[in-house]
Amino acid sequence: MSKVFHEIEKKIILLLDENPKLTPKKIGTSTGLTPDQIRRGIEWLKFKKLVIVEESQQVYLRLGKNGLGANSKGLPERQLMDLLKEKPRKLNELKQELKSIFSPAMGIARKNNWIETDGENISLKNPPSDILEEKIISKIGKNKILVSEIEDKKTLEFLKKRPNFIIEEIEKSQIISLSEKGKSISETVKISEDVVVKAIDVEADVPKTFVAKTHPLKDIINEIREIFVTLGFTEILGKLAQPCFWNFDALFTPQDHPARELQDTFYLDGVNSKKIATPKQIQQVAKVHKNSWRYLWSINKARQMVLRTHTTCDTIKFLADHKPDEARVFSLGRVFRNEKVSYKHLVEFNQVEGIVVGKNTTLRDLMGIQREFFHRMGLNKIKFWPTYFPYTEPSLQSMVYNERLDKWVELFGMGIFRPEVTKPLGITKPVLAWGGGIERIAMLKYGLDDVREFYSNNLKWLRSVTKCQ
């Protein structure tokens, strides 16, 4: 335990050492500390188990309206008896003189046999010298006293029953005293008095400070951008809303393919694009669809605007527009899928896709690039399985082993763009593509089981995430 005490703590300990039980108010009058300083001091000492705080309840008494009247003029029965001291009086006279207190005065005096009635005449019988209630009333007077200061509890009870004589007030207060530990420490405090005067308790708990941060998912996104760049890839940006032409047609997805249906893709209601591509690009893509899939290709369907379902539309458009002989580019951003939102599916998530164009780039090189990428993300147990994408052939997927989940998780896809995709757009070199969803990697990294957490902006989580991982 800390042996260092704050000035406030010291004052309180020393005072309590001499006066064992005190209220905070009394501590204030003796030490000159402000109520707030005392409150804080007591909190600190209580936390260190040096003082005991007893919550106590005090009952105070003061006089009500009738009580105050009795204090200045005497009790009603006393006033009545004073009037009868000289001689018996008529009932009507007394009524007129005593007014409102006539009835209670008569009642009490008669009950105690202090007066007697003879027809209209009233006279004293056995008048008392002292009335017990008078003592209590004069004791209280205009002050507020503790109920414990009245000894004659029986009379007090009588008096309490009379209307508006006595008002009871309950006040809650604390009684502070030193604990055994506190008593034993008080000597140390006395000695240390002149040694450390301004020291504070550096070991005490303090309020939390919340740090403003970039979003955890953004951090992963930026980490991934960084890795792509160091692997030689240049970033390109694309629009989120795209004509079907680039999202589907250019990627060899037939117009009557179930993947293009409303239930998977977000079509923008009544929004069509007038200029989707060059006439040559349109003509060539239409031709390959007619020849390979044997159906009537419609330009109007290619004009429909959708929220891109992958960033592949950006990479293919880049290739079609630039036709590079050698290139590494990547596109990272939001993509959309019309799905029911659940712990594993979002309607909108992030995807990254990199492409490699080069004379001697092989599928094995692409596997190598991917291994390197995952290695830099801290994922080292990787294997590859075949899979299917409409626009690549061959197509592989990378499986990454996760220890927490104790299973292989499917992360990225990869493959070589089909000639049906590249040829119509005038791309002559082989194009290798790889990439996938980012949230899935981020979930592994942050140990989340519910992907929705990334977009819930729950401050409790955002404030608690370890920043530097």
Add this chain to the structure above:
Amino acid sequence: MVKECNKMPVIALELPRLQKLVGITNRKKIVEMLPFLGLDIESQENDVVRVEYSPNRPDFSTDFGITLSLLGILGKKKGIPKLKIKKVSDYQITVDSSVSKVRPFVTGIVARYGKIDEKVLQQVIIMQEDLHFGIGRRRKKSSIGIHDLDTISFPFTYTTTSRNHKFIPLHSSEENSISEILQNTEVGQEYGHILGNSTKVPIIIDSMGKTVSFPPIINSSMTTVTTKTKNLFVEVTGTDKNGVEDMLAVVATILQSAGFELCTVKISGAKNSTPQFKKRQIILSQNLVNTMLGLSLSPRKIVSALKKSRLDATTKNKNIICTVPRYRFDIFGPMDLVEEVVLGYGIENLESTSSPSQTLGQKNHDNNILNDLSQTMVGLGYMEALNSSLTGKRILYDLTNRDSSNIIYVKNSKSQEHTILRDSILPELVNNLSNNIHELYPQKLFEIGTVFLKGNPIKEEFHLACVSAHNYANFSEIKSILQSTLKTGFNIECKTKTSSYPTFAEGSTAEIVVNGKSYGFIGKIDSSVKENFKIRVPIVGFEVKLSGLIFD
């Protein structure tokens, strides 16, 4: 490269059946091999493995089809599983030219002496559904009918009939007219549109004049296949001759591996003909395989790999002549064969290589600027939030009092909260505050993101929005944040000009003005908006358009 997850068909494989079909008792080995056919294991429970298969491989819709490929990569059977079709003249279909306007093509096959138990029946039904959905394009392009051969008498006529034509449809005991079937049955309602408004609809009639099938909607009840059925007649109808023969090839291949003997069905009339199940030859160069894969396989090795993928191949100098069976119409050209080589070679044998990049990478400039802006906001004490750009009308307009006359809707969203594209970020941030009312204040949030505006055809802009909520939040505080952000980030001086905006309180609202042009709004959130979101503390905030201000 993200898959169309809800488009991947799933099949439940019963391991004891598969063990028997493949002839291997080692269950673990079978399960381990499945992914190397491109089958994704979704779950495994006791005897049942559920796998997703590629929609371009409809032959994987039954365990019979999967067995054919498993035998290949296990090396137990190589080359094309040959179709043995008996040429008989008992079965004939004549096509009437009237079908050419509604559903011009029909084809078919007879499968005899098979054994149909519950499991086989189940496999056949699943296959039929998957074929309808995928290559049949929801029955539009092609559809199948499978019938009990012994209930019908050949020859058949594929012709058209009126909508008053009556027969007893499958799963019914009463005669119904075509119109009634289209109106009252589930399949009728779902697929009736394929027939359009034509007064004549396609029909297959047997020699006794009995209705066999009303494609692509429903079979006749008379031909129902049960576990007592021994012999089958399969017909496929559709809009494209190649398409119907593709589908028939899959069915024929699977029924043969299920133990049936196949017989030809002669088809003639109106441009229709008997299906030939012709194989194709594709020439594959050794060079293409090796340059794509990064291997140095000899032509013989390539041939061996192709055979393990259940294709036939022979070498010819440095080329390989590959023969592709009719049911593998997923193979378009040489690149598809490269994939077949990989599968036969075994992906587990393909080692990754690492070669240094010939290019230098670079981040996108705009993205860098947006990231620097994020850092600036964090420096000012603001926490970064991320919200979906697809949102709902309630938050974006109703609860924030905003004008909703320019909404951009997406069609048929499956989620009520995601039906429109956002044209502003601020409402989302206020909603975030509303979800955090139990957390400690002050709460300060910002978001940088894309918003969508009606344009030609649509405009995408970058915005920055931020909110500050705590007991002492006031206009000066947020104005100071705005000015510091633009000054520190871009050396831009901005002014605030008295204005009004429905989300902000009257008298505490201003337009953000830079060089005389308006770029957004700043102010104190109106108490009615706070009430809508059940927030008690004062909130101030702003939203500023970045496109046009800091970049184009």
